[in-house]
Amino acid sequence: MIILATFKIALRALRRNTLRTLLTMLGIIIGVGAVIAVVSIGSGAKAQVEAQIASMGQNVIMILSGNVSRGGFRMGFGTAGTLTREDFEAIRKELPDISGISPEVWASAQIAVGNQNTSTSVRGVGVDYLDIRSWRLTSGANFTEADVRNGSKVALIGKTTADLLFGDEDPVGKIIRIKNAPFTIVGLLAAKGMSGPGYDQDDIIFVPYTSAMTRLVGPGQTTFRSLTAQAATAKLVPTVQNEITNLLRQRHRIGPEREDDFLVRTQQEISEMATATSKIMTWLLGSVAAVSLLVGGIGIMNIMLVSVTERTREIGIRMAVGARGRDILLQFLTEAVVLSVLGGCLGIFIGVLSSRVLPRVLSSLGVVTLVSPTSIVVAFLFSAVIGIFFGFYPARKASQLDPIESLRYE
Amino acid sequence: MHAVVKLEDFRKTYYAGEVEVPAVRGVSLEIRQGEFVAIMGASGSGKSTMMNTIGCLDRPTHGRYFLDGVDVGELERDELADLRNEKIGFVFQGFNLLSRTSALENVELPMLYARRGVRGREQLERAMQALDLVGLSDRADHHPNQLSGGQQQRVAIARALVNQPKLLLADEPTGNLDSRTSIEIMGVFQNLNDQAMTIVMVTHELDIARYAKRNVIMRDGRIVNDLPVTERLAAGHELQRLEREQKDVQLVS
Ligand SMILES: Nc1ncnc2c1ncn2[C@@H]1O[C@H](COP(=O)(O)OP(=O)(O)O)[C@@H](O)[C@H]1O
Numbered sequence A: 001m002i003i004l005a006t007f008k009i010a011l012r013a014l015r016r017n018t019l020r021t022l023l024t025m026l027g028i029i030i031g032v033g034a035v036i037a038v039v040s041i042g043s044g045a046k047a048q049v050e051a052q053i054a055s056m057g058q059n060v061i062m063i064l065s066g067n068v069s070r071g072g073f074r075m076g077f078g079t080a081g082t083l084t085r086e087d088f089e090a091i092r093k094e095l096p097d098i099s100g101i102s103p104e105v106w107a108s109a110q111i112a113v114g115n116q117n118t119s120t121s122v123r124g125v126g127v128d129y130l131d132i133r134s135w136r137l138t139s140g141a142n143f144t145e146a147d148v149r150n151g152s153k154v155a156l157i158g159k160t161t162a163d164l165l166f167g168d169e170d171p172v173g174k175i176i177r178i179k180n181a182p183f184t185i186v187g188l189l190a191a192k193g194m195s196g197p198g199y200d201q202d203d204i205i206f207v208p209y210t211s212a213m214t215r216l217v218g219p220g221q222t223t224f225r226s227l228t229a230q231a232a233t234a235k236l237v238p239t240v241q242n243e244i245t246n247l248l249r250q251r252h253r254i255g256p257e258r259e260d261d262f263l264v265r266t267q268q269e270i271s272e273m274a275t276a277t278s279k280i281m282t283w284l285l286g287s288v289a290a291v292s293l294l295v296g297g298i299g300i301m302n303i304m305l306v307s308v309t310e311r312t313r314e315i316g317i318r319m320a321v322g323a324r325g326r327d328i329l330l331q332f333l334t335e336a337v338v339l340s341v342l343g344g345c346l347g348i349f350i351g352v353l354s355s356r357v358l359p360r361v362l363s364s365l366g367v368v369t370l371v372s373p374t375s376i377v378v379a380f381l382f383s384a385v386i387g388i389f390f391g392f393y394p395a396r397k398a399s400q401l402d403p404i405e406s407l408r409y410e
Numbered sequence B: 001m002h003a004v005v006k007l008e009d010f011r012k013t014y015y016a017g018e019v020e021v022p023a024v025r026g027v028s029l030e031i032r033q034g035e036f037v038a039i040m041g042a043s044g045s046g047k048s049t050m051m052n053t054i055g056c057l058d059r060p061t062h063g064r065y066f067l068d069g070v071d072v073g074e075l076e077r078d079e080l081a082d083l084r085n086e087k088i089g090f091v092f093q094g095f096n097l098l099s100r101t102s103a104l105e106n107v108e109l110p111m112l113y114a115r116r117g118v119r120g121r122e123q124l125e126r127a128m129q130a131l132d133l134v135g136l137s138d139r140a141d142h143h144p145n146q147l148s149g150g151q152q153q154r155v156a157i158a159r160a161l162v163n164q165p166k167l168l169l170a171d172e173p174t175g176n177l178d179s180r181t182s183i184e185i186m187g188v189f190q191n192l193n194d195q196a197m198t199i200v201m202v203t204h205e206l207d208i209a210r211y212a213k214r215n216v217i218m219r220d221g222r223i224v225n226d227l228p229v230t231e232r233l234a235a236g237h238e239l240q241r242l243e244r245e246q247k248d249v250q251l252v253s
């Protein structure tokens, strides 16, 4: 039998009972839509994390202070810092494979210029920091080693913060008050843009880490929570990671059996850790959605079984005029596949639509979505496979009916 | 002339659970090209069972059946389907048209399953020809529920003819029709038979059987009588007579 004719018959049979067709497809529509939406959220989160990690710079190695616990390391920036200024200086001086290293001292502070007031994040860093993170200056210059040594009250200002406080004026040479201490702006940073929604990298102020430690974070804090190092080349990253680990173990006098009281992580590792959670979430939600696809498939099977029974006489007539079992099988299988693929297409449409709408609805959660073409292709193929899988049994049942009994069926 | 249908000691036994129901208990029958046979007999005498076997919808449980020289008992399900498609046209008491499907598409149906595919254009032409043959070409796009019983049966006959079968089978084709329409259908059959179509028809109406050329009478699964029709009726003539009578009735009243 001609394929085209089979399709025509299937479409007509489905049109005959539009509401039932729609209700049957609903399971597939919801399933495919949910899979696409969930996967798009997962991909979005992954892309966001990757963008942020890429913005860290190239060949970057993070050194985090930590305290040993039974389960290994507590991720994040530990309370009791174990990285001292001497550690930092030692790494900087003794490891030639490092092209730069800088502490990162994080603070959030009240900024004032005249009667203008704002709050932004202030980061205490070393002179290498701009190079490591690929920051450029549009005006002025980086602060110097001497500024760091002396804890000078100098600052580099991000584009967004500068625009807010000074408008179009060049901020270099101006004085700003950070936590009431007057700092002189020595450089204006070139804009980097957003590295994800709601996170503006240019809303920032850099000061020498020495100044940050004495004036901005609580007094008495002498250790760092994190250092950012950069290997000279990509190839050297593992070497540098080992060198830093060995040096710190030696300096911290950690015996061979004891665990590190710090954490050295390459950019690659950080990215893997950050995406691991979102990957698990995606799989989890994805399988829930897949279950609804399965339920949709069972719905199709159910309706196809009903349809075969209802149309027993039609099957008998077709067989009487010469339809082979195979023709009948193909007819009902086509119907099931058209049903599921149509549902799949609608589901893809709804999934793509919701991946557009979700970020707006959930903007407070910072949800980003990214619809991958793969997920669309997979969803489409999957719905076709569901049609074949769940349509096969009813179709086979139809094809094995006895023509005489079918003709007699009321 | 060789036999289109040849049954040799044909038996069919149904099994209803443990109980054996012998529906046909040994029938030998030959029907040659160009014959018009009416099979008669009481209800339950095995007429339909025999027709279903002749129509390749079923196989004998005993004995042999040759259709146009082919031993049907040896064939697979699919091969039977092909035989039905190529060599047999079926007309049923209840018409058995696909509902919500136009007359034209109903007639096209057997061509969908033709082993050598029929192209769309040829399909349409042949279906229209068949409808023309039964005088319904002007109702091609009507659905069964828009047609009278007689018209529906004509569509069914057109469908049965569209693949140019060797044999036209009709199981009580006039069973659901009034007497006038029945005669019209017999007219269609007689015309076809005049053009050498072999026809086997089941009926329990004596006067309908008289339109055929040969009557086979069955009882309890056996043939008890097989004789040529002596005073054969001609549908055209009978219709004229019916009209005259109707006029007379109108004149009287
Ligand atoms: N599928 C079946 N299962 C069991 N018995 C059947 C079946 N079909 C027909 N019969 C029996 O076979 C006998 C002949 O039936 P059938 O050929 O339909 O007779 P007819 O058409 O002459 O009325 C009847 O007794 C009927 O009950």
Ligand SMILES: [Mg+2]
Residues within 6 Å of the ligand: B047, B048, B049
């Ligand atoms: Mg019968």
